[in-house]
Amino acid sequence: MNFLAHIFLSGDDELLKIGNFMADGIRGKQYEHFPLSIQKGIRLHRFIDTYTDAHPVFRKSTQRLHSKYHHYAGVIVDLFYDHFLAKNWSTYSDENLEEYTETFYQSLRDNYDILSERTKGMMPYLIEHNWLLSYQTVEGIGRILTQMDNRTKNASKMRFSSNELVEFYPEFEEEFTIFFQDLQEQVTIKMQQL
Template sequence: MNYIAHLHIASVTQTSFAGNLLGDFQWQADPRNTEFYLGWQLHQAVDTFVDAHDATLRFKELPRLGRRRFLGIIQDVVMDYWLIRHWQTFSDEPFERFAQRAVNGLSQVKPDCPERLQGMIGSLENHNWLPDLGKSSGIARAIGSIQRRWTLGHHLEPFVQELDEIILQAEQPFLDLYPDVLEMAQATAKQLQQKM
C-alpha cells in the first residue's frame, strides 16, 4: 500500500496521518511520541500483511518484463490508483474532501516530522497531488519520482513500459486485498492502542 491507502487506514483507525506514512521514510518513530509510534507500527503491520496476502502473491506471479523482486513497489502505487477509483466502496466521505483533510492533518504536525516527510508535506501544501494518483499519468509521475530518488530506480523502467497493462491487472487483486487490509488494520490498531 502507498500514500493514499496508509492515509485512509489512518482515518479509518483514527490514528496519525503522519505516523502512518513514516514507514515509507526509513525513520522509526520515537516510542515516546505515542501518536507517531502507533501509526508507524500500524504501517509496518499493514506492509507485512500485504506482502504475504494471496492476492499479492497472485499479482506478482503474472509474467513481467521487470524483475519480480521490484514489483512490490509498483503494486503499492497502482493500488492507490484503484483505491481512488473505488473510493465510494470504502468511504462515505468524498475523496477530494478526504485528501484536503489529510493534508491539513499532516500540516499540523509538519515540524515534528523527519525532513523528507516535511518536504512531501510542503509539496502537498503547494499543490495537493493526492487526487492525481487516481490517473495513469499521476501513477507514472509517482514511479518516476521513486526512480529519481532511489539508487536502484532504473530497475523499475521495465514496469513503466508495461504500466497501462499492470494497472488493469491490479484491479482484481486490489479488490481481493483491500477489504482484508482494512479489517486487519482495525484489529491491529485496537491491539496496539491497548498496549499503550
C-alpha cells in the same frame, strides 16, 4: 500499500494518520520519541507492510511484474493498489477524495513541528503536486513512478511500469479488490490491539 491506503486505513485519528504516513522514514525504535498516537500509526504501518508483503493476492500481482522490475515490483504494485483505492474511493468512503486529501494536507501543516525531517522535506512536493489526488488517474501514477525512477537514477525502470498497469488493468483491479477487503478486516482487528 502506498500513502493513500496507509492514511485511509488509519481511521479518524489525525496523529495516527500522520504516524502511518511517515513511518517509512522511522527506523527501529525511533518511533518511541513521538507522541503515542503517532507511535500507534507507525506500528500500524509496519503491520500493514508485513501483512501486504505476505498476502498471496499481493504476491500474485508482484509476480506479474517481477521479471522486468525485480525487487521494485512490490513498490510498483503498492502504487497500483493506491490507484484503485483512489479510483474507487466512493466505494470505501463517504467523504469526497479531494476534501479528504486537503484535510490531510492541512493536518500535516498543523502538526509540522512533530513531523520527521524526511516528511518535512517531502511535504511541499506532496502538496504542490497533490500526489494523493493524482493517484486517481493512470497518468498521475505514471508521474509518480517517473519521479521514483529518477530517485533510483533510472535503475528501477519504474517509469515504464504504467504500461503494465494499462495492459493488465482488470487483473490488477480485481486483485486489489480482493486483497483490500482482507486488509481492512485485519486492520480493524489490529487497531483494537494498538
